[in-house]
Amino acid sequence: xxxxxxxxxxxxxxxxxxxxxxxxxxxxxxxxxxxxxxxxxxxxxxxxxxxxxxxxxxxxxxxxxxxxxxxxxxxxxxxxxxxxxxxxxxxxxxxxxxxxxxxxxxxxxxxxxxxxxxxxxxxxxxxxxxxxxxxxxxxxxxxxxxxxxxxxxxxxxxxxxxxxxxxxxxxxxxxxxxxxxxxxxxxxxxxxxxxxxxxxxxxxxxxxxxxxxxxxxxxxxxxxxxxxxxxxxxxxxxxxxxxxxxxxxxxxxxxxxxxxxxxxxxxxxxxxxxxxxxxxxxxxxxxxxxxxxxxxxxxxxxxxxx
Numbered sequence: 659x660x661x662x663x664x665x666x667x668x669x670x671x672x673x674x675x676x677x678x679x680x681x682x683x684x685x686x687x688x689x690x691x692x693x694x695x696x697x698x699x700x701x702x703x704x705x706x707x708x709x710x711x712x713x714x715x716x717x718x719x720x721x722x723x724x725x726x727x728x729x730x731x732x733x734x735x736x737x738x739x740x741x742x743x744x745x746x747x748x749x750x751x752x753x754x755x756x757x758x759x760x761x762x763x764x765x766x767x768x769x770x771x772x773x774x775x776x777x778x779x780x781x782x783x784x785x786x787x788x789x790x791x792x793x794x795x796x797x798x799x800x801x802x803x804x805x806x807x808x809x810x811x812x813x814x815x816x817x818x819x820x821x822x823x824x825x826x827x828x829x830x831x832x833x834x835x836x837x838x839x840x841x842x843x844x845x846x847x848x849x850x851x852x853x854x855x856x857x858x859x860x861x862x863x864x865x866x867x868x869x870x871x872x873x874x875x876x877x878x879x880x881x882x883x884x885x886x887x888x889x890x891x892x893x894x895x896x897x898x899x900x901x902x903x904x905x906x907x908x909x910x911x912x913x914x915x916x917x918x919x920x921x922x923x924x925x926x927x928x929x930x931x932x933x934x935x936x937x938x939x940x941x942x943x944x945x946x947x948x949x950x951x952x953x954x955x956x957x958x959x960x961x962x963x964x
Contacts, residue, residue, distance in 0.1 A: 661844050664740040666690040670708040671825065672746035674833035675766060680716055682837060687738045689713040693722045727752050742843060756798040761843050763798040766836045768828055770794060770810055772853040775803035776861035784821045785886030790814050793832040795839035806850035809839045820888040864891055871895045873919035877909045877936040905950065906942035911935060923962040929953055
């Protein structure tokens with residue numbers, strides 16, 4: 659195929675999308691990804707992005723700019739002569755970059771836009787208790803996630819499903835939608851649909867400090883909050899003065915007179931915490947300094963109140 663594509667992306671979520679373009683014979687003339695970061699034990703090891711690792715394996719040209727407006731970088735991108743740029747989970751682009759290709763720059767986003775514009779769309783859809791989410795491809799405009807929609811496909815969210823589980827399914831589905839979108843742009847046979855800004859919602863980046871669980875809420879809200887932050891950045895609470903991360907819960911709706919946030923356990927099979935209309939059972943958890951484990955394994959080595 660004659661279409662020349664520059665791919666921009668960083669995390670694992672973007673890899674299937676890059677892979678599907680390669681497998682369908684597209685000429686990926688460059689891959690733009692995040693710079694290597696120090697990580698690992700003691701933060702002494704340079705960690706490459708998932709996209710970079712795959713691109714290097716495929717022998718693709720990789721660019722890792724620190725400044726997207728740097729004139730040398732801009733010229734390097736221009737020299738690649740791309741017809742189209744494809745963005746999957748990358749940072750905000752300056753106009754000089756996104757407006758460069760003749761077919762523009764297309765973004766794959768993990769929500770049904772205009773809902774959940776922003777950095778954490780999957781997390782927020784689950785936290786808000788949505789029954790479905792999906793993916794959207796759109797052509798970039800200056801304001802984040804506001805461009806005209808090319809394609810959308812919805813995805814059901816199970817009532818106990820975590821963000822991590824939705825992410826894994828969406829990653830594969832998104833690659834297929836991205837391929838179809840590229841094919842439409844290449845053929846010229848497509849229609850763009852403007853987003854309705856009146857029904858837009860935001861999905862801002864989530865920080866560790868705001869992941870503390872508030873049990874003075876309905877059971878359903880607490881359950882959704884925990885699964886919406888699982889496995890990352892992870893909901894947490896305090897237990898006996900230590901930070902306790904919670905990855906999975908189940909709901910128990912029952913009238914009671916207990917104060918919300920109180921822990922109960924038989925010290926064998928269950929730990930549950932009171933809410934305003936029931937309890938959340940902590941099914942999978944991790945105490946500071948310990949491994950992540952199922953509740954029964956946790957209670958083998960830890961007794962509440964003792």
